[in-house]
Amino acid sequence: MVQCNFKAITVVPSGKEMIDIILSRTQRQTPTVVHKGSRKQTIRHFYMHKVKVTGENFKDKLFTIIDQFPRLEAIHPFYSDLLHVLYNKDHYKLALAQVNKARNQISKIATDYIRLLKYGDSLYRCKCLKVAALGRMCTVIKGIGPSLAYLEQVRQHMARLPSIDPNMRTILICGYPNVGKSSFVNKITRADVDVQPYAFTTKSLFVGHTDYNCLRYQVIDTPGILDRPFEDRNIIEMCSITALAHLRSAVLFFLDVSGSCGYSIAQQAALFHSIKSLFLNKPLMIVCNKIDLQPMHALSEEDKRLVDEMKAEAHKTLSIGGDQNGEQQVLLTMSTLTDEGVMDVRNTACERILDHRVEIKMKSKKINDHLNRFHVAVPKSRDAKDRPIYIPQQVLEQWAKAQEGEQEKAKRKLEKEMENENGGAGVYSASLKKHYILASDEWKEDIIPEIIDGHNVADFMDPDILERAKELEREEGMVLAGDVGDESEIDGDMMPEEREALNAIRKRKKALIQEHRIKKSTAESRPVVPRKFDKDWQFTTERMGCQLSGLGLDPSKAIERVRSRSVSRRGRKRERSVAADGTGVDSMEIDNEREGNNKKLRLRSVLRSRSRSRAPIEEVVPGEGFKDKEQKVKAIKLGKKSVKKRNKHARKGEADRVILNMMPKHLFSGKRGIGKTSRR
Missing domain, CATH: 1.20.120.1190 (Four Helix Bundle (Hemerythrin (Met), subunit A))
Structure with missing residues (x-):
């Protein structure tokens, strides 16, 4: 197919x-x-x-x-x-x-x-x-x-239909609605079928897969079937009937012995007898579910009789189908709520499928063609000697060591157990050094020394560092207490006036240090005034005179020099020349008369008056590598010309090899007529 x-x-x-x-x-x-x-x-x-x-x-x-x-x-x-x-x-x-x-x-x-x-x-x-x-x-x-x-x-x-392989090992589940079919599928497979406490929750076929003895089995959950004529059944029920009629599978007929599904055992038995023709040539098992609510021994006599009749029909179906082993179990009990007997039902169904498939192949016409290819060798005894099993001593020793290793592993405390004993996660920190292989276990937790330029950190340490540190601490204590031997020796050789000046200097020094410490501690919170608005930092002659006076210098000459420079920077006025009649004549007027108000000459005079900060580009500067002015001008023109194309392409430099997408697909794909640009 x-x-x-x-x-x-x-x-x-x-x-x-x-x-x-x-x-x-x-x-x-x-x-x-x-x-x-x-x-x-x-x-x-x-x-x-x-x-x-x-x-x-x-x-x-x-x-x-x-x-x-x-x-x-x-x-x-x-x-x-x-x-x-x-x-x-x-x-x-x-x-x-x-x-x-x-x-x-x-x-x-x-x-x-x-x-x-x-x-x-x-x-x-x-x-x-x-x-x-x-x-x-x-x-x-x-x-x-x-x-x-x-x-x-x-x-x-059709895309939503389950992928069912008709040739695969299949377990088919059927029965009245709400008898526990979907719950059983969820227990033994990875399927997630919706389970609700009302009838016809499952409206289509659902497939799950389970593994047993390294083989994969597909489990099909069918919608519930009601006991009514074939013509009156709806599409949901017909899906189950179709699966029962055409799939080669082991059939599990679920029976709710508690009656909590809303249907009695008599009604469920009537459904079993009405569709038993679909069970022919298939392994059939009757699964009594919900035994936690109603145990089998607590059933009434009438219900037990109905269950026995169903069991007899299941055995009859086996004999018709060709299975001569009448001792096989066809009545199973379980509870999906407590998981009692669930795996036993799955295992029994899987074994019955394998047995049935083997029987079918053994009865096929091709079996004779394949049997001659197999040969089972059976050894025959040559004499009456007893040959016990011999195991080499080396193998026994290895086995004993393996057993000891397993016992040690069982006794060994896991890291998880140590974590729980020492405060749990976030408190316990596993040591990564405890598995180090060292000559002594005491060395495992030692700090690994750092190596700098081929030298160990210990090479840079002074062996007498502790004694020197103590001496420094003693000297620091003496300085803080004011008892310094060197200063007392200096003070002893001084005159009284010099001693007073030295004390004043020391006092001023301590005050400056204290003031600096205060400023440093409050630097972040202290407002800063810009120099533009800080009057104390204005660059004025008065401020300069005060500073020079504080240094013991005469500020008069410095102030006079600054003022003379400021006057010269403002620019001098044009001097007026005196004519022969004694009237003053401006030199600019004389220039205008001489030049005849020529604008070009006047512009040339203005340009000549301007100072030039650097030489023109065309002039050759020693060291540039040009022979003369013409060669430099030509080189500059060629350089500008070569850069023009690169700038036009938006290149970053000569090494920029980026190839941009010059033909965007949304502008050049397809064909368009005149004026059809709306898609842009």
């Missing part, structure tokens, strides 16, 4: 979306401009190409839809019946048939209009034929719009 992956089916677009997709693709794949003055053959080929590409695109899209949806005759009967239950296979086939018919119609339309375009006698006639062809194709697609919408709904629902 063909294995179908429903999740791989692509999205089915609606009719309008498909038209937009195909026409846009045709516009990209074909030329967009043809001129009126072109040859007739060129015009015909242009529009024939348009029609042909459009028809092929429509056919490819529709063929993809038809090909990806599964054919009900080619897939497993389980999936075929399941799709019929969910979607009605008549509607499903009709929708696919309409899509296939539309594909054939579009192919015929494209062929007919290509034949007509071969005889187009003008640009206008060819264009009209092309428009008619594309219009008819779009009309066909619009006609199958409902079918495409139906197929898209089917695709979405």
Whole structure:
């Protein structure tokens, strides 16, 4: 059978979306401009190409839809019946048939209009034929719009179906609603089926996987089934019936012995007898759930009789199916609330599946072809000697050492236990040095010395550092107490006037130190006045005179010099020359008369009067490497010319090799006509 992956089916677009997709693709794949003055053959080929590409695109899209949806005759009967239950296979086939018919119609339309375009006698006639062809194709697609919408709904629902492998080892769970089927699946698999205290919580098939003896098993949880005629069952119940009818699996029929599901044991037994024909040729087990609420020994006689009848029917099913081992257990008990017997039920079901699969293969026709390939060698005794088991002494010693190592590991205290004993996480800090391999265990916690330029830290330490530190502390105490021997010796050799001056200096020094300490301690909180507004720091002659006077110097000459400099900086006024008649004449007027009010000459005189701070660029400076002025000017021009292109490309320098995206995709992809720039 063909294995179908429903999740791989692509999205089915609606009719309008498909038209937009195909026409846009045709516009990209074909030329967009043809001129009126072109040859007739060129015009015909242009529009024939348009029609042909459009028809092929429509056919490819529709063929993809038809090909990806599964054919009900080619897939497993389980999936075929399941799709019929969910979607009605008549509607499903009709929708696919309409899509296939539309594909054939579009192919015929494209062929007919290509034949007509071969005889187009003008640009206008060819264009009209092309428009008619594309219009008819779009009309066909619009006609199958409902079918495409139906197929898209089917695709979405099929993608949500569970991935069930019909050929895999399977455990199928069935029974009345709310008897504990989903709870059992959640216990033995990694599935997360919704469990609620009301009926029909599970509305579709759910699949989980479990491992037993290194083999993978799939467990299928089916919706609940009610005891009523086949015609009255709804889609939810028919999903369970389909799985029971077509999947080769071990069936677990769940029986709620407590009656808390809302159905009595008699009703559940009636359901068992009504669907027992679906259990033929399959391993069947009856699972009595919720024994924590109602133990088996506390059942009434009538209920026990019904359970025994079901057990007998299960044994009869085994004998019909070919399993001659009547002693196999078919009645199991468990409780999903207390986990009592849950794993026993799973293990028994898995073993029954393996046994059943082996029996089927042994009864198949191919068994004779395979048996001759196997040979089981059975050793025969050569004599009557007793040959006991011999184990070498070395192996026994190694085994004894391994046992001792395991005992030591068991006795060894774990880091987690030590952490709990010493305050827990955040308090206990594991030592990373305790596993160091050293000559003495006492060295493990020693501080590792640092090495600087090939020398150990101990090489830079003075062995008498402690005694020297004590001496420094004693001297510091004597200085703080004011009892310093050197100062007393100096004071003894001084005159009384010198001693007074020295005391004054020391007193002033202590005051300055104290003042500096106070300023330093309050530096962060003390406001700072800018020098612009600080009158004490203004650069005035009065401030300079006070400072010089404080130093014992005469400030008069310095102040006079500063004032003379300030006067000279202001600029001197033009001196007035005296004429012969005694009247004053300005020198500027004389210049104007001499030069005749010539503006160029006046501008030249102004330029000459300005001072130049540096030589012009054209002049050759020794050391630049230029022969003369002309060579330097030429080099400067060439340098500016070479930089112009680099600046135009926004390069950082000569080594900038960054290649920017000169053709952004949103501006250059696709084709557009005149004026169609709205997509930007």
